[in-house]
Amino acid sequence: MATDPLPVSGDSLNQRLAEKGLRFTSQRQHVYEVLLGQRDHPSAEEVFMRAKQSKPEISMATVYNSLDALVKCGVVRQVNVDRGATLYCSNMNEHAHFCCDDCGKVFDVNLKNSPRVPEVDVPGEFEVRTIDIALHGRCTGTCEDCGRREAHA
Amino acid sequence: MATDPLPVSGDSLNQRLAEKGLRFTSQRQHVYEVLLGQRDHPSAEEVFMRAKQSKPEISMATVYNSLDALVKCGVVRQVNVDRGATLYCSNMNEHAHFCCDDCGKVFDVNLKNSPRVPEVDVPGEFEVRTIDIALHGRCTGTCEDCGRREAHA
DNA sequence: TTTCTTATTTAGAATTATTCCAAGTATTGA
DNA sequence: TCAATACTTGGAATAATTCTAAATAAGAAA
Ligand SMILES: [Mn+2]
Ligand SMILES: [Mn+2]
Ligand SMILES: [Zn+2]
Ligand SMILES: [Zn+2]
Numbered sequence: 367m368a369t370d371p372l373p374v375s376g377d378s379l380n381q382r383l384a385e386k387g388l389r390f391t392s393q394r395q396h397v398y399e400v401l402l403g404q405r406d407h408p409s410a411e412e413v414f415m416r417a418k419q420s421k422p423e424i425s426m427a428t429v430y431n432s433l434d435a436l437v438k439c440g441v442v443r444q445v446n447v448d449r450g451a452t453l454y455c456s457n458m459n460e461h462a463h464f465c466c467d468d469c470g471k472v473f474d475v476n477l478k479n480s481p482r483v484p485e486v487d488v489p490g491e492f493e494v495r496t497i498d499i500a501l502h503g504r505c506t507g508t509c510e511d512c513g514r515r516e517a518h519a
Numbered sequence: 520m521a522t523d524p525l526p527v528s529g530d531s532l533n534q535r536l537a538e539k540g541l542r543f544t545s546q547r548q549h550v551y552e553v554l555l556g557q558r559d560h561p562s563a564e565e566v567f568m569r570a571k572q573s574k575p576e577i578s579m580a581t582v583y584n585s586l587d588a589l590v591k592c593g594v595v596r597q598v599n600v601d602r603g604a605t606l607y608c609s610n611m612n613e614h615a616h617f618c619c620d621d622c623g624k625v626f627d628v629n630l631k632n633s634p635r636v637p638e639v640d641v642p643g644e645f646e647v648r649t650i651d652i653a654l655h656g657r658c659t660g661t662c663e664d665c666g667r668r669e670a671h672a
Numbered sequence: 673t674t675t676c677t678t679a680t681t682t683a684g685a686a687t688t689a690t691t692c693c694a695a696g697t698a699t700t701g702a
Numbered sequence: 703t704c705a706a707t708a709c710t711t712g713g714a715a716t717a718a719t720t721c722t723a724a725a726t727a728a729g730a731a732a
Contacts, residue, residue: 388709389709427691427692446599448605452602473645493658500599505646506644541679542680577681581682681724682723687721695711698709702705
């Protein structure tokens with residue numbers, strides 16, 4: 367599916383961070399660029415490995431910090447689909463996630479137009495901010511990884 | 520919200536397990552009863568503590584095994600809302616989860632009638648089996664725990 | 673029943689995922 | 703330019719889950 371046509375970048379990221387009282391740093395920018403560079407659903411560990419390629423001195427702690435900062439300022443979302451590591455998604459369009467229980471890969475799926483968001487009966491004492499929709503099942507197509515539960519993407 | 524009016528029990532659990540080639544054991548039954556006895560959203564650790572009260576010899580590994588077995592045979596669902604431990608829900612009615620980002624508690628919320636399930640555009644190569652809907656926000660009501668992120672329920 | 677086969681349980685070790693820490697460094701704003 | 707504070711870092715610590723190998727229980731067959 368189409369990913370965000372307007373990913374935040376440069377000064378814009380700076381602003382987004384500032385709005386939340388967070389500072390703009392080269393590490394945060396770099397982590398964000400890593401996410402934009404390959405728009406799949408990597409774990410913190412995977413982001414760390416990609417980030418090190420062009421910034422070998424970055425630390426795991428900073429990757430976690432940066433991911434948290436990016437999530438807080440709304441340019442990245444967390445994806446929790448199973449018992450494994452949290453994944454990160456840089457597509458901020460409204461979409462759901464399909465997770466293959468067989469190969470573990472996560473894919474974006476579009477929500478159909480109209481009432482995009484499921485109609486929920488939320489008691490008054492709850493203030494809803496975000497809604498995460500996760501579909502589970504199997505990818506039946508040409509997934510060469512299906513069958514082994516290791517390979518994530 | 521109302522929890523499942525027909526929780527599986529006794530022979531019925533036996534059958535459900537058998538259908539999946541799993542054996543009925545006193546541990547699995549006990550773990551299931553623990554979940555039915557307090558229908559909130561405990562973590563494996565929490566289930567372990569509750570289970571030990573009336574069956575002190577049960578082990579953590581068995582709790583994980585039992586929870587997995589119960590999930591596999593469809594009488595319990597897993598709930599993954601954040602970076603923390605996986606939670607377990609014994610309410611098998613169709614419902615969504617509200618997770619308070621402040622106090623961490625998870626509550627069941629009803630999906631409105633009509634198209635209960637969100638309309639998603641799933642590419643042909645995916646076979647959807649289950650859909651999980653998680654709402655995030657804050658409980659604004661009389662939550663005495665709100666403000667500290669420890670206490671889960 | 674008795675026996676055989678295989679699944680399950682158990683305690684504890686091992687792994688994985690994430691958070692915490694203390695010291696040095698960068699950023700902000702006065 | 704300086705002080706205050708946020709951020710980064712490597713490594714230790716913790717939390718969550720999985721793995722292991724030996725003992726036990728369950729189901730099927732005889
Ligand atoms: Mn996504
Ligand atoms: Mn529930
Ligand atoms: Zn697959
Ligand atoms: Zn709350």
